[in-house]
Amino acid sequence: MLRYLLFDLDGTLLPMDMDKFLGAYLRLLAPRLSDYLAPERFVKELLISTEAMIVNNNPAKTNEEVFMDDFFGRTGLPKEELLPIFEDFYRRDFPSLVHATRPSATAALILKKAITKGYEVVIATNPIFPKLAVEERLRWVGVADFPFRLVTTYEEMHFCKPNPNYYREIIEKLGCTETACLMVGNDVEEDLVAGKTGMRTYLVEDCVINRKGCAYRADFQGSLEDLLAFVDSLPKVT
Template structure:
């Protein structure tokens, strides 16, 4: 019996063009630290650190630790020399990017309906960002006050999407089996890979990301409207078994 619903954030609970968002994010972040480090050097180091997190399968290190170990040597600075500027950016500049998202009132309705039906709730967003940045995006989606059982952030997670280990880590932290979970997301590779460990999957249409290969099992699919309707009516993968 399904006990937990995992929700992706960007492109799912928070409709947005992810590429446009990332481009704006990088174009604003680099200049904000220009007095500390050359912007071009900073961006290269940031991307290298991000790639290191994506590749890492070191269960002994959080994504934050992996990022720092790859990022800081490339800019030749100690953490305390640049982190205050990054914290200021995430606290004060990052929130202004809300215009790049297209929040839907259905997102809150879906999460609340799932909670009312007794499902445990998790936000399974790729933990490549600090907790502050993820919290801002939860606010944009109007679900920040929802009592989620888990929100994956880079300070606490040790794996990222599209690794199956990311989903296994979530199961371990929630003390559930993969077959007790439904993963709801818009990314055919990063989200639907959850099916490989036995999770059921729902592909949210509208901002689908598909890199072509590999392809994974999709148990159900539809727009946010269809997701809400099926959840309300207990249809499709939400049907009571």
């Protein structure tokens, strides 16, 4: 029986054009580090270190540790000077990026309905961002104060999507079986891979991403409005 509902954030609960959002993010962040690296060089180095997180399969290192070791190890930049700049950016500048998204009131209704019915709700966003950035995006959705069972951030997780170990780590943290989980997302490669662990999957089609044009199978699919009706149709957890 389903008991845990896992929701992707970007493009799922928070409708957006991911390329547009990431472009706006990088254009806003890069100038903050211009005293240390030219913006073009900074973006290049940031993306290399982000990829290092994504391909990492070492359970002994958090995603944050992988990123920090790679970024500061390769660039030789002073970590103690840059970390306060990053934190200040996420507190002061990052909130303005809401303009690059299209928040939908439907998302909050879906989560409220799921929680009211007794389901444990997980925000299963790809943990390549720090907690500050994830919490801010949850505010845009209007659900920052919801009682989530788990929110995946790069400080705590050891794997990233589309690594199936990301989903296995969630299962371990929940202390449940994979068959008790439904993963809801918009990315064919990153979210539907949860099916390889035995989870059921729901593809949200409003901002669907299929970069490689892969054939895929989801147990359920539909729009965000369809997802609201789907959650409404689920039995209460007893």
